[in-house]
Amino acid sequence: MILLEAVTKNYNGRAALRGISTHVERGEFVYLTGPSGAGKSTFLRLLYRAELPDSGRIIVDDYELARLRHRDVAEFRRRLGVVFQDFKLLRRRTVGENVTFVLSLLALPEKEQQRRAYLVLKQMGLQHRVNAFPDELSGGEQQRVAIARALVLQPDLILADEPTGNLDPDRSHELLELLKTINYQGTTVVVATHDRALIEAHAARTLSLDHGRLVGDAWGPAA
Amino acid sequence: MSRHGIREVRRQLVESGGAGVVAVVLVTVASAWGGALWTARDWVQRELLSRGRASTLVAVARTPADATALRDQVAAAFPGLSAAALAPRTVQEELSGWFPELSTVLLTLEEKSFPALVQVEVAPRQEEAVAAWLRARPDVTMVESSRAWQARLEQAVARLLAVGFAVTAAMLVGCCVVVLLVIRLLVLAHADEIAIMRLIGAHDGDIRRPYLISGAALGLLGGALGSALTAGAALLAHRALPTVAVAPWTYGALPVAGALAGTLGAVLGLASLPSEP
Numbered sequence: 001m002i003l004l005e006a007v008t009k010n011y012n013g014r015a016a017l018r019g020i021s022t023h024v025e026r027g028e029f030v031y032l033t034g035p036s037g038a039g040k041s042t043f044l045r046l047l048y049r050a051e052l053p054d055s056g057r058i059i060v061d062d063y064e065l066a067r068l069r070h071r072d073v074a075e076f077r078r079r080l081g082v083v084f085q086d087f088k089l090l091r092r093r094t095v096g097e098n099v100t101f102v103l104s105l106l107a108l109p110e111k112e113q114q115r116r117a118y119l120v121l122k123q124m125g126l127q128h129r130v131n132a133f134p135d136e137l138s139g140g141e142q143q144r145v146a147i148a149r150a151l152v153l154q155p156d157l158i159l160a161d162e163p164t165g166n167l168d169p170d171r172s173h174e175l176l177e178l179l180k181t182i183n184y185q186g187t188t189v190v191v192a193t194h195d196r197a198l199i200e201a202h203a204a205r206t207l208s209l210d211h212g213r214l215v216g217d218a219w220g221p222a223a
Numbered sequence: 224m225s226r227h228g229i230r231e232v233r234r235q236l237v238e239s240g241g242a243g244v245v246a247v248v249l250v251t252v253a254s255a256w257g258g259a260l261w262t263a264r265d266w267v268q269r270e271l272l273s274r275g276r277a278s279t280l281v282a283v284a285r286t287p288a289d290a291t292a293l294r295d296q297v298a299a300a301f302p303g304l305s306a307a308a309l310a311p312r313t314v315q316e317e318l319s320g321w322f323p324e325l326s327t328v329l330l331t332l333e334e335k336s337f338p339a340l341v342q343v344e345v346a347p348r349q350e351e352a353v354a355a356w357l358r359a360r361p362d363v364t365m366v367e368s369s370r371a372w373q374a375r376l377e378q379a380v381a382r383l384l385a386v387g388f389a390v391t392a393a394m395l396v397g398c399c400v401v402v403l404l405v406i407r408l409l410v411l412a413h414a415d416e417i418a419i420m421r422l423i424g425a426h427d428g429d430i431r432r433p434y435l436i437s438g439a440a441l442g443l444l445g446g447a448l449g450s451a452l453t454a455g456a457a458l459l460a461h462r463a464l465p466t467v468a469v470a471p472w473t474y475g476a477l478p479v480a481g482a483l484a485g486t487l488g489a490v491l492g493l494a495s496l497p498s499e500p
Contacts, residue, residue: 105423
C-alpha cells in the first residue's frame, strides 16, 4: 500500500527526513511516533503529496507520487482520507457542507451525500451541529468534523496527523476504536501521534522517528 | 452545478461587496449605452438614410422668382428631366413631411428661414453634368446632391457610432478589469481554503468553476439591468419619436455581452490561483 525508498526531505537546508525506507501493507494499522520535530507530519505530507521528496521514491496505492501527473493528483487524493493536525476545515462552510464537499467532488447524488454525511456525523456525535460553522465549534468538535470528513469517503487509506490531539481521553479511545474497526474492514490506517498511552492501549505496528530518521519499527510503543 | 457550487457562488457574490457592485454598475451603464446606441443606429438607418435613395439635385435660388425661372431653364436645357420649383413655404412643409418626428420644430420656424429651391430628379449618370450646369448659374447660391448629402450623413453617423461603440467597449474592458480585481481579491482571501480543497481532492476545475460563474453572474446581472434600462429609455424616446424601437435580440444580446465580459475578467483574475507543488 505504501512504499518509501531512501526518502529525504529538507527545508531550507535542514533535514526533516533522512533516508527513510519502509513499507506498509494493505490493511495494516500503523502508528507513526516520535517527539515534536521528529518528522511525523512531513512523513504524512509526503504521503498525501502535499510536498514532494528531495530524493527517494514514494509509492502509495500503486501511484508513484513524484511521477503523478498534475491532473491525477486530485484523483489520487480522493482515494485517501486525511485528518490534518490543524483540521483544515472550510471556514465559510457549515459542518454538513464540510463533510459533503468531498462527496460532491465524486458527483454523488445529493441524497446520498446527505445520507452518508448524516451517518458519519452521527458516528462522531455531531449530528446536531450539522448547520454550525467551524468557528462555532470547540477544538474537539472541529477535530471530529475533520475525522468525519476523512471517513465519509470510505477511503482505502486513512492518514491521521495527531487525530486525538484535541480530544479528551474517552473520545480519544473511542476514536482509536473507530479507526481500528475501519481497519478491520480492510482500510489501511496510518496514525501519527506522540501519545504513548494511546499506543499502549491500542497496540499496533509502530514506526518511530527521531530527527528525521526511522529509529524503530516494532509492535507497540518503543521502549 | 451542484448545491455546493451554487452556495459558493452566492457567498462569493456577497463577498464581492462594493467592488462587485461597481462591476455590475459598469456593465449596466456599458450595456444600456450600447443598446441605446444600437437602437439609435437602427432608427437613423431606417428613418433617415433609407429615404431619398433616388438621385435628386437641389439648387438653392436667391428668390422664389429666380427658382421659377431656373426650373424653366432646366427644362429647356435638359429635356426629359423632371424639375420643380419649391417656394420656402413648400420647402418647410416638405421637410416636415420627410421628418415627421421633427415637424413640430420645423413648423414653428419662420418661413424666411427656408430657401426657395429647384429640385431636379436625375439619373445617376447625368448627375455630375446637371450639377455643374446648375453651379454655373449666377442666380444659384448652392447645389446639393442627395447622394452627396446622404454620403456625408452616413459618414457622420458612422463616426458617431464608432466613437459611441468605442466608449461601450472601453466600459466593458473596465468591467473586465473590475471583475478581474474582484476575483483576484476573492482568490487571495480564500487562499487557505483553496489549498484545503486541493488537499481533499478538488480538481482545478472544481475550484475555478464557482469563480468563473461569479464573474459571469456579475456581468449577466449588469447586462440584464442594462437591457431593462434600454427598454425604459426606448419607451421614453418612443413618446417623442414614435418609430423608435429596440430590436428584440438586443434584450438577449446585452446580458450575454455582460456575461462574456465578466467571464473574461474572471478568467484573467484566476491567473493568480496558486498551483500544486
